[in-house]
Each structure stands twice: as structure tokens, then as C-alpha cells.
Amino acid sequence: xxxxxxxxxxxxxxxxxxxxxxxxxxxxxxxxxxxxxxxxxxxxxxxxxxxxxxxxxxxxxxxxxxxxxxxxxxxxxxxxxxxxxxxxxxxxxxxxxxxxxxxxxxxxxxxxxxxxxxxxxxxxxxxxxxxxxxxxxxxxxxxxxxxxxxxxxxxxxxxxxxxxxxxxxxxxxxxxxxxxxxxxxxxxxxxxxxxxxxxxxxxxxxxxxxxxxxxxxxxx
Numbered sequence: 265x266x267x268x269x270x271x272x273x274x275x276x277x278x279x280x281x282x283x284x285x286x287x288x289x290x291x292x293x294x295x296x297x298x299x300x301x302x303x304x305x306x307x308x309x310x311x312x313x314x315x316x317x318x319x320x321x322x323x324x325x326x327x328x329x330x331x332x333x334x335x336x337x338x339x340x341x342x343x344x345x346x347x348x349x350x351x352x353x354x355x356x357x358x359x360x361x362x363x364x365x366x367x368x369x370x371x372x373x374x375x376x377x378x379x380x381x382x383x384x385x386x387x388x389x390x391x392x393x394x395x396x397x398x399x400x401x402x403x404x405x406x407x408x409x410x411x412x413x414x415x416x417x418x419x420x421x422x423x424x425x426x427x428x429x430x431x432x433x434x435x436x437x438x439x440x441x442x443x444x445x446x447x448x449x450x451x452x453x454x455x456x457x458x459x460x461x462x463x464x465x466x467x468x469x470x471x472x473x474x475x476x477x478x479x480x481x482x483x484x
């Protein structure tokens with residue numbers, strides 16, 4: 265019995281000794297493993313930090329339209345040549361601008377040339393300015409006057425009516441063309457102060473305005 269007890273005591277002491285001897289090795293392995301993993305973790309953290317940093321501000325170019333120029337003035341072409349020498353793309357854009365119409369007083373077309381000529385002679389005999397219409401939708405009609413104001417046309421129509429002539433007033437559209445220069449690639453403020461002063465001097469209606477770049481055609 266004593267021998268059995270001594271044997272168990274010896275086994276317990278051996279187990280404790282083995283545990284104490286193996287603990288430093290396990291700690292060393294854990295430290296080495298941590299040391300091997302750490303650089304990988306630091307590398308990933310650096311990559312994430314780099315990706316999270318916002319990119320630097322990028323200056324974007326803008327597009328402008330400048331004008332208006334007269335259709336036959338040549339100003340648009342001169343400015344286009346100048347901005348081209350600065351390295352900017354540009355294109356001329358023609359815009360039709362509607363004005364107040366003219367008012368045309370006339371007699372409707374007659375059934376034949378002979379009837380139209382008889383009426384024309386009659387009108388002229390009464391000192392009424394009149395002209396035979398020789399073409400277009402109103403051919404064989406008689407023109408009695410073209411006015412820029414409707415009130416003047418109405419006054420003539422009433423005067424003719426008092427003499428027994430039923431006239432018609434037709435609106436005649438009027439328009440003119442403006443020329444604008446569309447420029448792409450300018451800095452956000454457009455042409456600088458000196459350039460703008462040179463081209464806008466004495467032109468109260470001359471201005472530059474920012475424009476959507478998608479609508480500006482490249483220079484050919």
C-alpha cells in the first residue's frame with residue numbers, strides 16, 4: 265500500500281514538472297506566431313488607410329458661349345481664331361431670333377389675270393397705291409401696303425372699306441440671325457479680365473455665359 269501511494273505521488277510530481285517545463289515553449293510559440301502575423305495585419309491596415317484617403321481636388325474645365333455677333337460682322341470668326349490660338353476648341357452657332365411681324369394689306373387673288381388687272385387700274389385711278397402680286401400663294405392678288413405696326417394696317421383697311429374694297433391683313437414673320445461662339449475647355453471663370461475687356465468694349469449686349477459642355481461641338 266505504501267508503495268502504491270509513493271508511486272502515485274511520484275507520477276503527480278512528474279506531471280507538474282513536465283507542465284512547468286513545457287509552458288515557456290508554448291508561450292514562445294505564441295509570441296513567434298503573433299510576430300509572424302503582425303506584419304500582415306499592419307500591411308492590410310496601411311492599404312485600407314491609403315484607399316480611404318480622399319483623392320486630391322481635380323480642376324475641371326468649363327464651357328462657355330459668347331456673343332451675340334452680327335451674322336455678317338465677322339466678329340465671331342475673329343474670336344474663334346483667337347481662342348483657337350490659345351488651344352481651346354470652339355464652334356459657331358447660328359440662332360434665329362423672331363421679331364414682331366409685318367402686316368400686309370392686300371386684296372385676295374382674282375380668278376384671272378384680266379380681272380386682277382382691271383381691279384389694279386381701278387385702284388390706281390383713285391390714287392390708291394397698289395401692286396399686282398405675280399408669284400406665291402397670293403398670285404393675281406393686289407398688294408396695298410406693308411406696315412411694321414398693326415394699327416397702321418387697320419387704318420388702311422378701314423379707309424379701303426369706306427371706298428368699297430374688302431381687304432385682308434396678313435402677318436408676315438420677320439427674323440434675324442445671331443451668331444454665338446461656343447467654347448470648351450475654358451477655366452471656370454471663362455475668359456480672363458483682360459481678354460474679356462478687349463472683346464466686350466463698347467458692347468452692352470455682348471456677354472459670356474456658362475454652357476453645358478455636351479452641347480458644344482468640337483472644332484473641325
